[in-house]
Amino acid sequence: xxxxxxxxxxxxxxxxxxxxxAYARTTSEEVVVQRGVSxxxxxxxxxxxxxxxxxMDRLIHGSRVVVCHGADTILDVLRTGxxxxxxxxxxxxxxxxxxxxxxFAQALAERGWIVVLEDPETGLAGAIERAAALTIPPVPExxxxxxxxxxxxxxxxxxxxxxxxx
Amino acid sequence: MERAYRMRNIGxxxxxxxxxxxxxxxxxxxxxxxxxITDGSEIAIPAVLIGRALxxxxxxxxxxxxxxxxxxxxxxxxxxCDAFFVMWPELLDSYGPKARCxxxxx
Numbered sequence: 001x002x003x004x005x006x007x008x009x010x011x012x013x014x015x016x017x018x019x020x021x022a023y024a025r026t027t028s029e030e031v032v033v034q035r036g037v038s039x040x041x042x043x044x045x046x047x048x049x050x051x052x053x054x055x056m057d058r059l060i061h062g063s064r065v066v067v068c069h070g071a072d073t074i075l076d077v078l079r080t081g082x083x084x085x086x087x088x089x090x091x092x093x094x095x096x097x098x099x100x101x102x103x104f105a106q107a108l109a110e111r112g113w114i115v116v117l118e119d120p121e122t123g124l125a126g127a128i129e130r131a132a133a134l135t136i137p138p139v140p141e142x143x144x145x146x147x148x149x150x151x152x153x154x155x156x157x158x159x160x161x162x163x164x165x166x
Numbered sequence: 167m168e169r170a171y172r173m174r175n176i177g178x179x180x181x182x183x184x185x186x187x188x189x190x191x192x193x194x195x196x197x198x199x200x201x202x203i204t205d206g207s208e209i210a211i212p213a214v215l216i217g218r219a220l221x222x223x224x225x226x227x228x229x230x231x232x233x234x235x236x237x238x239x240x241x242x243x244x245x246x247c248d249a250f251f252v253m254w255p256e257l258l259d260s261y262g263p264k265a266r267c268x269x270x271x272x
Contacts, residue, residue, distance in 0.1 A: 075271050103233040148268040156223050
């Protein structure tokens with residue numbers, strides 16, 4: 001199953017939803033689309049607007065590849081070990097206020113964590129398979145940044161013990 | 167987490183910002199925080215300014231999705247922070263010497 005998610009952003013992402021529907025017609029594999037505020041109709045792909053995080057987790061776990069917009073959803077998926085194909089929202093299509101999703105997705109792709117595709121209307125099928133073929137290292141349980149912040153707190157408040165996390 | 171307070175998304179709405187300042191004052195007077203750790207967005211402004219005024223240590227973390235473009239909130243609060251983290255080395259160029267990069271979430 002290919003799970004396509006546009007996130008909870010207030011802007012449309014019709015371009016990705018249309019591309020997912022077109023892809024669904026070319027494959028017998030199940031395609032599920034979380035379409036957010038996009039009003040695009042899908043007849044082959046199964047789609048819905050929003051879901052709760054439990055449903056999101058179920059869909060991610062049940063998928064072969066997750067196709068998502070270029071935001072923090074990516075981390076949620078990486079933590080499950082599922083492959084990510086990121087399609088960044090772009091300002092010029094009215095999908096976001098700026099193009100930081102392009103930079104973000106490209107930065108992660110350059111470091112080998114995900115595959116990025118800027119134009120889902122051409123090449124979605126190939127990009128999905130490239131994502132499926134990626135091997136990524138495990139996501140660190142505690143980022144170095146968290147350790148750095150904890151060290152600051154210990155420096156500032158040496159007589160306080162930081163609460164042990166699980 | 168011991169207690170959580172929710173606030174409406176502020177955006178560029180000056181009334182909501184004024185409300186956020188008032189609520190933050192009341193909450194900080196009650197809770198007496200020692201450290202403010204925030205990644206924005208707009209709510210960080212009253213949190214940092216009032217926190218600073220009350221003698222708190224201030225830590226700001228730019229969001230993971232910002233590689234090259236700093237956030238407006240980050241630029242506003244930078245002068246008031248004791249520690250300032252960006253998650254991508256490329257973003258260090260947008261800030262002064264206080265900014266540090268200790269990597270991102272992966």
